[in-house]
Amino acid sequence: DAGVIQSPRHEVTEMGQEVTLRCKPISGHNSLFWYRQTMMRGLELLIYFNNNVPIDDSGMPEDRFSAKMPNASFSTLKIQPSEPRDSAVYFCASSLPGQGTDTQYFGPGTRLTVL
Amino acid sequence: SQQGEEDPQALSIQEGENATMNCSYKTSINNLQWYRQNSGRGLVHLILIRSNEREKHSGRLRVTLDTSKKSSSLLITASRAADTASYFCATELTGRRALTFGSGTRLQVQP
Numbered sequence: 001d002a003g004v005i006q007s008p009r010h011e012v013t014e015m016g017q018e019v020t021l022r023c024k025p026i027s028g029h030n031s032l033f034w035y036r037q038t039m040m041r042g043l044e045l046l047i048y049f050n051n052n053v054p055i056d057d058s059g060m061p062e063d064r065f066s067a068k069m070p071n072a073s074f075s076t077l078k079i080q081p082s083e084p085r086d087s088a089v090y091f092c093a094s095s096l097p098g099q100g101t102d103t104q105y106f107g108p109g110t111r112l113t114v115l
Numbered sequence: 116s117q118q119g120e121e122d123p124q125a126l127s128i129q130e131g132e133n134a135t136m137n138c139s140y141k142t143s144i145n146n147l148q149w150y151r152q153n154s155g156r157g158l159v160h161l162i163l164i165r166s167n168e169r170e171k172h173s174g175r176l177r178v179t180l181d182t183s184k185k186s187s188s189l190l191i192t193a194s195r196a197a198d199t200a201s202y203f204c205a206t207e208l209t210g211r212r213a214l215t216f217g218s219g220t221r222l223q224v225q226p
Contacts, residue, residue, distance in 0.1 A: 004157075031212065032216075033213055042216060042217075042218050042219065043158075043203065043216035044216075045213045045214065045215070046162055048201055048212065048213045050212070053146075055212070056212075083202055087160065090159070091157060093158075097212065102145070102146060102148075102163065102212070103148070103160045103163060104148075104160065104214060105160065106150075106157040106158040106159070106160075108156060108157045109156075109157050
């Protein structure tokens with residue numbers, strides 16, 4: 001299995017630009033999570049989907065952030081417009097609940113730098 | 116504030132020694148999980164302990180959970196240089212599937 005795939009791995013952009021992060025969960029997993037990691041705030045949940053439906057987006061910082069999951073094999077996290085304080089590593093994770101484990105499998109992350 | 120707070124923030128030991136990391140949390144949980152993160156990489160799941168379990172083993176790892184004290188510990192026995200990483204506890208809160216992560220413990224194992 002290829003694991004959770006994220007792209008791009010690194011993104012450098014200028015303030016005000018739109019940024020789109022992509023995630024392909026593990027095939028067959030029906031829960032998908034977006035996390036953000038910074039030195040100041042640690043790992044924070046932004047949003048998670050179950051069967052392609054957003055369940056909890058309480059961690060999305062503001063309206064500049066949006067996430068979609070158009071099908072079971074793809075999700076995007078968009079920031080528009082981006083700001084320097086959005087600089088962080090963004091992780092996507094997937095899981096298959098109901099199989100006796102709630103393990104989440106993380107992707108390698110996208111390191112975002114907003115100048 | 117963080118659901119999980121870890122202690123110590125940093126730990127440096129010699130190869131072969133045991134490493135113990137502690138995690139405290141605030142509210143009722145379904146389970147508690149430990150993850151490892153190597154520098155610049157994603158998180159790797161190590162072990163999960165459910166709220167009705169008290170101890171669990173996996174290879175050189177031993178996890179304990181005390182729900183009355185809302186605390187957990189991770190013991191790595193006979194540490195190796197390759198164990199150098201940050202270790203995070205994560206709690207799945209009752210009624211909420213997403214994980215809430217602690218601040219992490221940076222472990223350095225000196226060869």
